[in-house]
Amino acid sequence: MGQEKQGWFERTLYSGALRRWKRAAKQAGETDLPELRRQRSMARRLKQHVDQLIQVADGRLALPLIGNQSFPRPVDADWAWRPELWCGPLPTPGMSSVESKSMLGKEVTLFHDCRHSELTLRQLRNMREADLAAYGLRMDVFKFDGSYLSLAVDLPESAGRGLIRKHLIRIETIVEMEKPLEIFARLNIKHGPNTEQVVRELPLNQEDIVVEFDLAYTKLNEKRIERIWLDLIFEGPQMNQVILRDLTFSRRKRAEL
Template sequence: MRADALERGGGTPAPELRDEAADLHRSLGRFLQLADAHLVRRGEAAGTQDLPLGTDWHWRPLIVRGRIRPGAAVAPQNGQHLGDEVALYHDCPHQALILRQVPNRRAADLAPYALTLEMMGFSGSYLSLALALPADLNPDLGRHHVIRLDATLHSERSIVVYGRLNIAQGPNTETILRQLGHPIDGRECRRTVEFDLGFAELSQRPVDKVWLDLIFEAPRMNAVTVTEAMLSRHPRAEM
């Protein structure tokens, strides 16, 4: 059944046909995201020359590599996703937030896209962006590793941002919290933070899931843009 037939009131589509169309829509959306990312693959190596010796894994989120559709979430619910990798968590009763992907246009930008979070009259007690890390990081991840975040951010007003790495093993989740240096103070700020897993209480069982939270302190009437984000892994120094 064609869409124009539905517009003319031409009957009700079968449930299985609607489900098939929904699956196709999701598949096409994912294809377009990956196709955009493929077009900028030549930029994947940008910035990797500064990674520590022994780095065996590095990754940029799709939201800075390729176009996300839809590209914005206005008045998002708690836990709402933008793309497959990013979710926004908050308790603002008025949902006075806008999360959107924007293009990077400067020649010096390493990533083709950026992520902007606008906070208008925020009245909640917490606000964080959760970034799901890919499963190919998990199989041999252990206490002998350091996970590193290299990010470039700027804000309209000074704001403190924390990074919290979360590692789930069965029913247990180990977390490591680090502040991203000095407050982001209205200028473009490059930040590097390392999460040393040697201090984490990890067991011998496989890692099920890893994600990174960016936590914003006192986010009222502000806007933060992440113009670059890259995560990498290298071995920790042996004592």
């Protein structure tokens, strides 16, 4: 009740102030000069604060919404998901000299076999108007003396719930890089003692990158699914900066032939 009264009071004050300034603007051509000078001084001070508020508000409201899980997906998708790293701020936003098996958040893990790590990972705030994800991931690779580098993204339990061999699992991402390199996506599905793996190369010549994994060609035991994760494998990553502006997953059933 108190908040409603306070809100009503603030709206009343605002409406009254708006009416007074509107009246002063209409009468400015006939107002006495001493009074007009006083009004101008007040208006300038008010304008300074209003302009500052508008500038900050425009900047913040133009940014992608934190926690946003909305993104384009197939109309017949029965599951869709964006990992936490691309949704909201992490307690630890970055790390340097990253050792293998280091985690950024609860779902993303870096793997490599470098003897001396010259790798950095950092979560960054997306600022572009076109971005739907609130955050992105930047990876800087300097000297690289290893034979492999990959990011593993653990999918939630809901991804495997009801999953069958008729499903297509789709990933969409936006990738920026300093110089060209190859990135492969490997979907892993552990079922009982076995793990099914499907590999696709990302078409990096496109701005919005989409690949689909067809489970029809696997030997998936639908009743024993335990864990699903995606590996993003970077070929020739040395002296490069890669930014993943977004990463989303969805699944749908393939059309019957």
